[in-house]
């Protein structure tokens with residue numbers, strides 16, 4: 530990477546931190562500090578939202594963790610849904626909390642695979658809404674849960690819970 534590119538990247542990075550109102554992955558909301566705590570690479574990469582790398586507008590960029598950047602295509606629509614994220618009704622959120630707490634009671638940690646579908650079915654919402662809810666409940670600041678990986682499997686667990 531040339532010096533100019535590094536300079537541009539640093540400038541862009543700061544600009545994105547400002548736009549996002551924080552230094553975190555815009556997809557999964559994880560922060561570099563949490564990544565370090567989880568023993569993962571804390572680097573946030575600059576991602577082109579519409580996947581068109583020639584579209585260099587700042588609006589087309591966001592910070593993402595390496596994990597999210599690797600599965601970019603799957604979750605491309607997350608940014609659009611960010612607006613919905615903070616529009617989640619208290620009613621749905623409460624239902625989701627009750628459901629997850631009950632499962633957590635039994636399972637201690639819930640495997641990520643299938644959880645959106647289970648939750649959507651249980652609270653009678655769309656899959657996207659259920660995903661947004663989980664995203665909100667696992668947000669670094671206000672979320673009460675977090676994702677934790679063990680042996681390549683990701684689990685939902687309480688933030689305060691001790692590691693496996």
Ligand SMILES: [Zn+2]
Nearest residue numbers: 554557594597
């Ligand atoms: Zn991420």
